[in-house]
Amino acid sequence: MRRIKDKVAIVTGAGAGLGRAIALRLAGEGAHVHLVDRDGAAASGTAEQVAALGVRTAVTLCDLAEIARLDVLAEEILASWPAVDILVNNAGIAWYGRTAKMTDDQWDRLLAVNLLAPIRLTTRLLPALLLRPEAHVVNMASIAGWVCGGRFTAYHVSKFGMVGFSEALRAEYCREGLGVTAVCPGPVLTNLYQNAGCSYTDRQTPQPPAWACTTPERVAAATVRAIYRNQGLAIVGLTAHLLYYAKRFVPALFSGLHTIGRGKRVRKKFLDEARLAAAGPGSQSAAPPHHRQAA
Numbered sequence: 518m519r520r521i522k523d524k525v526a527i528v529t530g531a532g533a534g535l536g537r538a539i540a541l542r543l544a545g546e547g548a549h550v551h552l553v554d555r556d557g558a559a560a561s562g563t564a565e566q567v568a569a570l571g572v573r574t575a576v577t578l579c580d581l582a583e584i585a586r587l588d589v590l591a592e593e594i595l596a597s598w599p600a601v602d603i604l605v606n607n608a609g610i611a612w613y614g615r616t617a618k619m620t621d622d623q624w625d626r627l628l629a630v631n632l633l634a635p636i637r638l639t640t641r642l643l644p645a646l647l648l649r650p651e652a653h654v655v656n657m658a659s660i661a662g663w664v665c666g667g668r669f670t671a672y673h674v675s676k677f678g679m680v681g682f683s684e685a686l687r688a689e690y691c692r693e694g695l696g697v698t699a700v701c702p703g704p705v706l707t708n709l710y711q712n713a714g715c716s717y718t719d720r721q722t723p724q725p726p727a728w729a730c731t732t733p734e735r736v737a738a739a740t741v742r743a744i745y746r747n748q749g750l751a752i753v754g755l756t757a758h759l760l761y762y763a764k765r766f767v768p769a770l771f772s773g774l775h776t777i778g779r780g781k782r783v784r785k786k787f788l789d790e791a792r793l794a795a796a797g798p799g800s801q802s803a804a805p806p807h808h809r810q811a812a
Contacts, residue, residue: 518603518651518696518744522547525598529581529638530608532559534707535657538733539605540567542741548603549573551594555580581608581634582626591641601645603744606635607657609675611709613723614716616670623714624671631675636682646695653696653744656683660703660757664764664771687749696747700740703757704730729756 518524526543530536532554540550544567552567552574554560560576567574575597579590594601609631612623639654646652661669662676683699690697704725713722731754743751752761763770 518653518747520651521603521741521744524548524602525551525600526603526605527551527553527594527601527638527642528605528607529553529634531563532556533563534709535705535733535736536605536607537563537566538737539607539655539740541570542734542737543603543605544570544572544574546741547572549598551575551577551597553577553579553581553590553608581638582629584629584633584637587634587637588641591638594642595645600649601642602649602651603653603655604639604642604646605655605657605740606638606679607655608634609657609709611669611672611713611722612715613668613710613713615668618716619671627671628675631672632678632682635679639682639686647690647693650694651696652694653698653747654683654686655698655700655740655744656680657740658683658699658701660701660752660754660760662699662701664760684749696744698740698743698748698751700736700743700751700753701757701761702731702736702739702753703755703760705736705754706730706732730754731756 521543524547526540526548528536528540528543528550531540531550531552533556536552536554537559540552540563544550549572550567552560552563554563554576555578557576557578560578564574564576577590577593579586581587610627612619612627635656646654656679658679659672659676661673662678662680665673680699680701683697686695687697706727710722710724715722736753739751739753742748752758
C-alpha cells in the first residue's frame with residue numbers, strides 16, 4: 518500500500534494494548550479508524566485519542582466470541598463507511614494450564630475469539646476489500662504460531678491457525694491486489710497474560726520477563742510498515758527472531774528442551790493427575806478440577 522492517508526481501517530480489540538497502539542499508529546498515518554471492542558469505556562478512550570489526531574472514527578461494541586454477531590458487525594461497518602481498505606484482526610485471549618483440565622467452553626471461547634472470529638469477519642468484508650486497489654488484511658498471530666511451549670496449547674493452536682489462514686489467503690488473492698500479513702511478535706508488554714484464564718488455584722499465569730518483551734508501539738510500527746511493504750510475514754522483537762530462526766534451523770533444540778526434567782518423579786506426578794482426571798467427579802479419590810473462566 519503506497520498511501521494510508523484517508524484509507525478506512527478496521528481494528529478489533531482496539532480498546533487497549535496492541536489494538537489501541539495499532540489504531541493510533543494508523544490514525545497517525547491519516548487513516549480513518551473503526552474500533553471494535555467488547556469494553557465500551559476502553560473503546561471510547563481509544564476513540565478520543567484517535568479523533569484528536571484529526572481523523573474520523575467509529576466504535577462498535579462486540580464480543581467476538583459470539584460468532585453469529587459478526588454478520589451484524591460486518592453490516593454495521595459497511596454501512597458506516599463508503600469503502601474498507603484495511604482490516605486488522607487483533608483481538609485475542611489466552612489460557613494457561615494443563616490441556617486435560619481445559620473445559621470445552623474454554624476451548625470454544627478461545628478458538629472463537631482468536632481464530633474463528635477473524636476468519637468470519639474477513640470473509641464477510643472480503644468482497645468490499647477486493648473492490649479497493651490496495652486493500653490489506655493484517656492477522657495478529659504470534660511467535661506462538663511457530664514455536665510451542667507447555668500449558669498454552671489452545672493459544673498455540675489458534676495462532677498456528679492464524680499463520681496458516683494468512684498464508685492461504687495471501688496465496689489465493691495476491692494476484693487480485695489484496696495484501697495479507699501475519700504479524701508474529703514475541704511477548705508484548707500488554708495485559709494478555711494477566712487476563713488469561715488459568716487452571717491452577719495456587720498460582721497465576723506466568724508473566725514473561727520484561728527484558729524478553731517488546732512494546733505495543735513497536736509492534737504497531739512494524740504492522741504499519743508491513744502494510745506499506747506488503748510483507749507476508751512480520752516477525753517482531755528480538756525474542757521472536759531468535760525463536761523463529763532457531764526453530765527453522767535447529768528444530769531438534771526444541772525437542773531437547775521439552776524433555777528437560779523428564780524423569781520418574783515427574784512422570785509419577787503426571788500419572789497421578791491423569792488417574793484423578795480419569796476417575797471423574799464421582800470418585801471419592803478425585804477432587805473436581807477447578808477452572809477459572811478465560812478473560
